[in-house]
Amino acid sequence: MILGNAKPNGEITPCEQCPLRRLPCLREFTLNELEFVKRFKVDELRVEPGASFLYEGSRSEHLYTVLRGWAFRYKMLDDGRRQILNFALPADMVGLQGAVMEEMEHSVEALTPLTLCVLPRHRLYELYSQYPTLAFDITWLAAREEQMLEEHLVSIGRRSALERVAYVLLHLYNRASELGMARNNVVQFPFTQQHLADALGLSLVHTNKTLKRLMATKAIRWQGRDFELLDKGVLHGLAGTVPAPQKNRPFI
Known part of the structure; x- marks a missing residue:
């Protein structure tokens, strides 16, 4: 089920010319x-910012790979409160849950103009029975999503507010950087402090105060959409993490 401002792209990027294939991380x-x-x-699907293209409880005949843009996965409570589960960047697959479990357990919304590769579930x-390496890739992608959700659960359950904010900003910076989105240690983050608050289970006021504390450490600068990483070592220390070696990862 696809709703909102989503429509076929009209022109399909040939897989041989896919810009993702040029990325050394893939x-x-x-x-x-x-x-x-x-x-x-x-097919390819275009989704306008602010539009949801998969909905909790819906059934979809397709799953998608993000070709361009940012999106986020979320759940809504009955009273309108929103919990952001994770962010989706280029090369990420979305909709796999609905393809395997029949119904989506969360919704997905575009943060920026989004282009999606459409894959019939x-x-x-056929993929699993005839292409075991691609089947392993999808299993890897599902396991990676589980690992990211585990870290998110640790943040909400045990990390302090400062640790939560440091961790998620470092996590998103690293993901964007490996995709070639960083220029001179600056990445354009398309989300707001409200998105960050909804991801971390904090109030907007608490998130704003925590960001000011974090910026006072001189580890980061975040002005408008420009996020600059000033001291990665300090940010790792605040997040309680250690740098991990980058490895080639799969995508479909």
Whole structure:
């Protein structure tokens, strides 16, 4: 089920010319895999900022790979409160939960103009039965999503407000940076403090005060949409994490 300001792109990016394939952080397809992915992808979808294209409780005949733009996964409570579960960036797959479990347990909204590769879920069996390396890739993507949600749970359950904010900003900076979005340690973050508050389970006021404390450490600067990482070591220390080596990762 697709609602909101979402529509077919009209022009489909050929898989051979996919801009994601040029990124060193992503693994290359074999020729056989590339031929299948070319058949697997049936369309591209454009979604306007602020529009949700998957809804909790809905059934979708498709799953999607983010080609361009940012989105976020979220759940809404009956009283209108929102919990952001995670952010989706280029090369991330969304909708897999609905493809496997029939119904979505969360919704997905575009943060920026979003372009999605459309993949029909009925061809997942063909992928799993005939292309085991791609099947492993999808399993890896699902496991990675679980790992990110585990860290998110740790943040909400045990990290202090300062640790939460430091962790999520470092996490998103690293994800954007490996995709080539960083210039001179600056990444344009398309989300607001309200999005951050909804992701961290904090009030907007508490989030704002915590950000001021974090910026006072001189580890970061965040003005408008420009997020600048000034001291990665300090931010790691505040988040309670250690740098991890980058490895090539899959995408579909």
